[in-house]
Amino acid sequence: MSTPDRTHHAPDKPQFRPTIDERANHCFGCGPANPQGLHLIFTTDASNPAAITATADVNLTRLHEGPPGYIHGGIVAALLDEAMSKLNRPLNVLAMTRHMEIDYLRPAPLHRSLVLEGRHLRREGRKLFHLAELRLPEGTVLARAHGLFIALDEKLLAQAGLTQPEG
Template identity: 70%
Template structure:
């Protein structure tokens, strides 16, 4: 199956292979084919070996409103989770969220340029520990999250007909 042109968060080393995230074009966070999705486009930085970061710039509107003029808390959680999930790929793993903690530090405004950035902290076996934050245009941290992701078993994925990045 050809990879959609809009999967810009995937490193060049994985282009041309059909992975789970390339089949999931309707992902609410980054899926290009989801008309209600956030359509986030991430860039990854792998300049520090073993500690990739992922960043997306975005602006939300009234469809994402919680309190008047501000982003809904569930959307904030989604943004942080999505950002943290994007740094599994440069680590050559496919993983799912096991646990996430969120600190809502300040209201996240609608109709303003915002950034979500995630960082890999460390790994313990199949557990990957990440953090993410949402920043205003002036660099103020509005929300912060920590997550634990569990690497999926490669043999199980292969039996299901999926591939994933290789080590």
């Protein structure tokens, strides 16, 4: 079966390009369509714009194991990064991680309910400063991260076809 040659055909109207949000359904952290993903579901509280939080329950299995019985450190880093990234939407920005610093305070156990929380700290122009913690339900902090996110320029995103035009 041959495939039509489309190299010389210009479409009659602009082709639909999914937005970054629409493509996020395959995100490793929160994408429901990613069979290998973490499938995190966040609750965001933006009632106080100066103290926005994003919280998710976490209970990982041996698939995410590092040391026997504990979550791999790279997965812990992904969890913390994901919690901080969820703070950007209520701030009405698309931002990417620029820098992240992690303190691994205690091993994070597998097969146990954990709490993942991100908190917005402050904004300086395009720079967004966030904090995230992975905790036991009773409050013991297992890992903590500070992150710097950079808000992306919407005009550059539009030029690259990564956003939908308004209208």
